[in-house]
Amino acid sequence: MRSERLLRLLMILQAAGRISVKQLSRRLEVSARTVQRDLEALCLAGIPLYAERGQGGGWQLSEGYRTSLTGMNRRELLSLLLGGEAIAGDLSLEGSLQSAREKLFASVPAPYRQALHEFQERMHVDGAGWFSSGEELSFLAPLQEAVFSGKQILSRYGSSEERILHPLGLVIKGRIWYIVAVHETQVRSYRASRFTDVRLLFDDVQRPAGFDLASYWQASLTDFKKRLPEFHACIRLPRLLLQELRRRPYVHLLTEDDGSGSSHLQVDVRFDTLQVAAEMVLQYAPEIEVVSPESLKREVKRRMEAWLSQYS
Numbered sequence: 001m002r003s004e005r006l007l008r009l010l011m012i013l014q015a016a017g018r019i020s021v022k023q024l025s026r027r028l029e030v031s032a033r034t035v036q037r038d039l040e041a042l043c044l045a046g047i048p049l050y051a052e053r054g055q056g057g058g059w060q061l062s063e064g065y066r067t068s069l070t071g072m073n074r075r076e077l078l079s080l081l082l083g084g085e086a087i088a089g090d091l092s093l094e095g096s097l098q099s100a101r102e103k104l105f106a107s108v109p110a111p112y113r114q115a116l117h118e119f120q121e122r123m124h125v126d127g128a129g130w131f132s133s134g135e136e137l138s139f140l141a142p143l144q145e146a147v148f149s150g151k152q153i154l155s156r157y158g159s160s161e162e163r164i165l166h167p168l169g170l171v172i173k174g175r176i177w178y179i180v181a182v183h184e185t186q187v188r189s190y191r192a193s194r195f196t197d198v199r200l201l202f203d204d205v206q207r208p209a210g211f212d213l214a215s216y217w218q219a220s221l222t223d224f225k226k227r228l229p230e231f232h233a234c235i236r237l238p239r240l241l242l243q244e245l246r247r248r249p250y251v252h253l254l255t256e257d258d259g260s261g262s263s264h265l266q267v268d269v270r271f272d273t274l275q276v277a278a279e280m281v282l283q284y285a286p287e288i289e290v291v292s293p294e295s296l297k298r299e300v301k302r303r304m305e306a307w308l309s310q311y312s
Helices: 002-016 021-028 032-044 074-082 085-090 094-107 110-122 140-149 213-227 239-246 274-283 294-311
Strands: 049-052 058-061 151-157 163-173 176-183 186-191 195-204 231-238 251-253 264-271 289-292
Touching: 002 021, 002 032, 002 058, 021 032, 021 058, 032 049, 140 151, 140 163, 140 176, 140 195, 163 186, 163 213, 176 213, 186 213, 231 239, 231 274, 239 251, 239 264, 264 274, 274 294, 289 294
Parallel strands: none
Antiparallel strands: 049 058, 151 163, 151 195, 163 176, 176 186, 231 264, 231 289, 251 264
């Protein structure tokens, strides 16, 4: 709407100092002619604006003028809390994130504004991974609406039957979205991409007394990690491989350098499963030797014999 664009134009002018019509057109994503009309509208409304021609010229507010209309709306505040373009994009809040940043800059005292601009020019935080998460988020919008409107949903999750959920909150871990909801008195976490249907109901959510989303999520993560499978082994390896093993996912060194200075070390390692342990040992064979347990030795031997028989 034009009123929102005029307010955003005023915020840009307040934050930028002097700025050209071409730059304003690009920032507001409208034509230069529209920007010119908006600037004239601000002047008619009593905003002290003036233009300077020539190289380095542009429009600016009169010295000392400052508007107090820097309040952010709900979507803008939400976009700032989310903290990044990729996440805001999942919730269709990219425009709100940009306007929120402009209002934030406009509210900063002049002596600090240049420092913020320089920081923005020299630092960029990209919260997205190298590749797309591949998540299908067809129902993220209605899930978000249910969370913030406090309404129940009728949903299908995977191949399950329809169920009524009481949404309590949204969680994003990495680039994976989850919704935390009550189902039949139990608080559970559901992966947003696995919903196959979501319909908003008129009934209000029955929120558990004292429920705290962050505390619930942290407790559920702790419980999840406790339930993960573990496989312990003792291996002997060259000291030079130690650093490489530290960087491997799903491999946790329980004991490391013994300080002996010898070329080989004997270390205790925790893997997720026997299969993960065997794969790593064979990947570095013959550099790594299994000391224990016998089950890992047998699995490594079985795989090696299978390979040999394949090429014999």
